[in-house]
Amino acid sequence: MNPGGQTLVEKIISRRLGKPVEAGEVVVAPVDLVLAHDGTAPLAIEQFQALGGKRPATRVLFFLDHAAPAPRAEVANTHRILRTFAASAGVCLYDVGAGICHQTAAERWASPGQIIVGADSHTCTAGALGAFATGMGSTDVGVAMALGQTWFCIPETIRIDVYGGPDGALPKGLTAKDVILHIIGLLGDDGATYKALEFGGPVVERLDVEARMTLCNMAVEAGAKTGVCAADPETQRFLDSMGRGEDFVPLRPDPNAVYERRLEVDVSELSPQIALPPSVDCVRPVEEVEGVRVDQVLIGTCTNGRLSDLRAAAAIITGRRVHPGVRLLVAPASRRVYLQAVQEGLVEAFVAAGGVVLPPGCGACVGVHLGVLGDGERCLSTQNRNFTGRMGNPRGEIFLASPATAAATAVKGAIADPREFL
Numbered sequence: 001m002n003p004g005g006q007t008l009v010e011k012i013i014s015r016r017l018g019k020p021v022e023a024g025e026v027v028v029a030p031v032d033l034v035l036a037h038d039g040t041a042p043l044a045i046e047q048f049q050a051l052g053g054k055r056p057a058t059r060v061l062f063f064l065d066h067a068a069p070a071p072r073a074e075v076a077n078t079h080r081i082l083r084t085f086a087a088s089a090g091v092c093l094y095d096v097g098a099g100i101c102h103q104t105a106a107e108r109w110a111s112p113g114q115i116i117v118g119a120d121s122h123t124c125t126a127g128a129l130g131a132f133a134t135g136m137g138s139t140d141v142g143v144a145m146a147l148g149q150t151w152f153c154i155p156e157t158i159r160i161d162v163y164g165g166p167d168g169a170l171p172k173g174l175t176a177k178d179v180i181l182h183i184i185g186l187l188g189d190d191g192a193t194y195k196a197l198e199f200g201g202p203v204v205e206r207l208d209v210e211a212r213m214t215l216c217n218m219a220v221e222a223g224a225k226t227g228v229c230a231a232d233p234e235t236q237r238f239l240d241s242m243g244r245g246e247d248f249v250p251l252r253p254d255p256n257a258v259y260e261r262r263l264e265v266d267v268s269e270l271s272p273q274i275a276l277p278p279s280v281d282c283v284r285p286v287e288e289v290e291g292v293r294v295d296q297v298l299i300g301t302c303t304n305g306r307l308s309d310l311r312a313a314a315a316i317i318t319g320r321r322v323h324p325g326v327r328l329l330v331a332p333a334s335r336r337v338y339l340q341a342v343q344e345g346l347v348e349a350f351v352a353a354g355g356v357v358l359p360p361g362c363g364a365c366v367g368v369h370l371g372v373l374g375d376g377e378r379c380l381s382t383q384n385r386n387f388t389g390r391m392g393n394p395r396g397e398i399f400l401a402s403p404a405t406a407a408a409t410a411v412k413g414a415i416a417d418p419r420e421f422l
Contacts, residue, residue: 004256013115027152040119044119102217111249159261182283196226199229201264205234301384323410367390
């Protein structure tokens with residue numbers, strides 16, 4: 001065994017196996033939670049049934065979120081299949097409007113120390129709660145459903161310490177989205193392939209869980225197997241707010257943990273960041289792309305559709321109008337977020353400004369419906385991917401930014417610096 005201490009991922013998996021493990025080992029580990037959605041669950045069900053499965057061997061959650069409400073008959077029929085299977089197999093199904101799988105899982109199920117697998121690459125979002133959460137192919141997820149366990153090669157970890165002002169505060173106008181875009185720009189879109197990104201340092205310690213979810217959600221955009229944050233008092237506060245305070249377990253890496261490498265990131269002078277098409281690692285400060293005209297702005301998705309994100313956007317939108325040449329789409333990440341946004345007047349602010357509030361889901365981001373781009377159109381989005389064709393049209397262009405930058409852009413009709421409005 002390595003004579004040093006353990007990383008957070010090593011500690012989580014060791015805890016579940018009841019024995020110490022280290023990076024590079026291949027292990028068969030129990031799975032606490034399995035996720036799949038309307039785009040990936042059908043193949044997982046086929047694999048599950050091919051193994052003779054009747055009822056899953058662990059907790060399984062299905063979500064109708066990627067094409068919901070159904071935009072065409074084929075999708076509606078797929079939804080029927082999932083509803084029928086869930087009812088017969090005892091699977092918990094979140095139907096149309098419940099929310100995006102990663103957000104709803106974080107609100108209701110994910111906890112520190114768990115091992116979570118999902119048939120979606122952004123399952124790593126739950127790492128913000130101190131879980132080892134990773135995306136897998138649908139067939140592998142079907143096996144995990146049937147057996148309640150799966151195999152991993154425990155990934156090496158890149159430790160990323162983020163530093164800001166003297167007290168760990170982010171500069172004015174900067175958010176976790178800007179931080180992770182900057183980090184991906186440094187690493188490259190394949191700079192962390194099959195590694196774990198462990199986020200820490202003064203800035204991350206000060207971030208709430210919603211902001212940490214943005215960091216962990218986009219770890220996979222650098223090729224990482226997962227992203228993870230320590231389970232600390234912020235985690236406890238989040239779980240308390242969800243009525244699940246009893247699920248909290250403190251988890252931190254050892255001070256002498258052995259990392260593949262360490263990266264120190266100083267964001268004290270960082271500007272809001274923009275990822276240019278067609279790659280998430282093509283990152284530039286807003287000053288270099290300010291003024292680029294856009295046709296659509298999307299605020300939402302599993303990356304930035306949380307209440308704090310909508311608050312940040314509404315702070316800029318309130319009392320202003322969306323530019324007449326821009327379509328503003330706002331998609332809360334879950335029913336819980338939607339209801340809170342209604343209660344706080346955020347939905348009214350977006351609609352009054354000329355925006356359109358969509359049901360919770362992934363439609364525009366994944367390019368299925370509710371916001372597909374036209375030929376030659378540009379969208380500035382708070383989502384996590386901007387490769388060619390992502391929003392349903394290979395002739396469209398996608399720029400990535402924070403909710404604050406998105407709101408400023410919607411008002412000006414072109415990419416804008418949110419600090420101008422703060």
